[in-house]
Amino acid sequence: MASAALALRGAGAPPPALRRMRLLATGLLVVMACVYAFARSQEARHPAIGFVRAFAEAAMVGGLADWFAVSALFRHPLGLPIPHTAIVPRNKERIATTLAGFLRENFLIPRVVARRMGRIDIAGAVGGWLANPSGLGSGRLRRGASRLFANILESLDQERLGGMVRSALAGQLRRVQVAPLIGRGLQSAIADNRHVPLIDGVVRWAGRTIEANEPILRGMISSKAGSILRWTGLDETLANAILDGLYKLLLEMADDPEHPLRAKAEEGLATFALDLQNEPAAQAKVEAFKNDLLDNPALGDWWQGVWESMRAAMLRAAHDPDRLLAGQLGVALRQLGETLQNEPRLARTINRFVRRAAVGAATDYGDAIVRLVSDTIRGWDTQTITGRLENAVGKDLQYIRINGTLVGGLVGCAIHAIDVAT
Numbered sequence: 368m369a370s371a372a373l374a375l376r377g378a379g380a381p382p383p384a385l386r387r388m389r390l391l392a393t394g395l396l397v398v399m400a401c402v403y404a405f406a407r408s409q410e411a412r413h414p415a416i417g418f419v420r421a422f423a424e425a426a427m428v429g430g431l432a433d434w435f436a437v438s439a440l441f442r443h444p445l446g447l448p449i450p451h452t453a454i455v456p457r458n459k460e461r462i463a464t465t466l467a468g469f470l471r472e473n474f475l476i477p478r479v480v481a482r483r484m485g486r487i488d489i490a491g492a493v494g495g496w497l498a499n500p501s502g503l504g505s506g507r508l509r510r511g512a513s514r515l516f517a518n519i520l521e522s523l524d525q526e527r528l529g530g531m532v533r534s535a536l537a538g539q540l541r542r543v544q545v546a547p548l549i550g551r552g553l554q555s556a557i558a559d560n561r562h563v564p565l566i567d568g569v570v571r572w573a574g575r576t577i578e579a580n581e582p583i584l585r586g587m588i589s590s591k592a593g594s595i596l597r598w599t600g601l602d603e604t605l606a607n608a609i610l611d612g613l614y615k616l617l618l619e620m621a622d623d624p625e626h627p628l629r630a631k632a633e634e635g636l637a638t639f640a641l642d643l644q645n646e647p648a649a650q651a652k653v654e655a656f657k658n659d660l661l662d663n664p665a666l667g668d669w670w671q672g673v674w675e676s677m678r679a680a681m682l683r684a685a686h687d688p689d690r691l692l693a694g695q696l697g698v699a700l701r702q703l704g705e706t707l708q709n710e711p712r713l714a715r716t717i718n719r720f721v722r723r724a725a726v727g728a729a730t731d732y733g734d735a736i737v738r739l740v741s742d743t744i745r746g747w748d749t750q751t752i753t754g755r756l757e758n759a760v761g762k763d764l765q766y767i768r769i770n771g772t773l774v775g776g777l778v779g780c781a782i783h784a785i786d787v788a789t
Contacts, residue, residue, distance in 0.1 A: 385762050396772060417783060456749035464741060547644050
């Protein structure tokens with residue numbers, strides 16, 4: 368039911384507050400018409416009734432004029448194609464351009480972003496919230512922020528947002544040389560003996576692979592043994608000897624950390640780590656493999672699935688912030704919040720990082736954000752943009768109608784008083 372109501376509102380159905388203000392403004396105009404009719408019929412009985420008639424008459428004129436002005440913003444009054452009416456639908460393109468330009472000039476210029484972000488203590492605010500998430504307005508701030516985050520996630524175009532995130536990630540990965548990073552990571556792992564589980568895993572995998580494919584290996588050995596060995600049955604003996612030798616070798620490698628083959632494997636890993644850091648040929652091969660992987664459509668499909676899972680998880684967390692902050696994760700987050708509050712150096716580092724990230728995002732993606740806003744507004748049909756703008760400001764515009772009715776009435780009284788005095 369809630370989603371249906373939101374859909375109707377987005378399509379132009381006015382909210383209850385706007386409907387009430389429309390009824391009040393229209394009702395006041397009808398009352399003035401009734402008062403005018405009554406005062407006109409009774410004006411001859413007493414001169415003071417003339418002031419009532421003048422007030423009601425001018426109030427009707429003021430109310431009707433302001434009704435026409437307010438209606439002309441969004442539609443043709445009474446459906447008549449009067450010039451310079453239906454201003455918002457006719458100027459949808461200009462509204463999109465103006466709004467996008469306002470956003471660009473006032474929010475997405477790097478120096479403006481840097482100045483605004485310099486006055487915000489992001490680390491302190493996040494630290495205070497994480498350290499005591501239930502102490503801010505009895506959780507109202509947390510729930511409000513969670514609802515806002517969930518609404519933003521749900522309102523954004525899933526496909527377009529996922530594509531933007533995927534493109535940004537792919538672009539960053541293309542610019543990063545991964546070969547030296549892999550080389551340094553591998554070298555560090557060898558220095559700390561963290562490569563040993565990798566070699567152990569390879570040895571176990573080799574043993575399971577040989578065991579699972581033993582019939583195939585026996586067939587290969589038999590086919591290569593020659594007809595004489597097969598005729599005498601020695602091919603089976605040869606196969607058993609080879610397989611037993613392989614099993615024994617793998618068992619010895621698994622039990623003996625100092626086995627010569629393990630040493631050879633470690634030596635090969637160390638050489639590979641150095642090549643990744645210093646040899647252009649090895650680096651080029653890794654970069655070519657990385658680019659081929661990024662260009663593979665299967666990776667895009669996989670990332671789309673990962674993004675959908677991440678988005679669903681973020682939505683679940685946003686809809687239930689108390690559950691997110693419970694358990695070990697909640698304890699870890701609270702400890703992080705206390706650290707942010709008690710370590711000024713860390714807080715300054717985080718604030719500087721956030722500021723630079725915001726400035727960088729404004730520099731790199733400001734134009735894209737502006738185009739997204741502009742294209743989104745241009746993509747709305749006239750009914751959608753009219754309904755959304757009217758729902759946003761329509762209540763205040765009805766106050767203009769009410770004020771116009773009352774002010775018009777006062778002006779009418781003043782004019783009538785001047786006319787009586789002269």
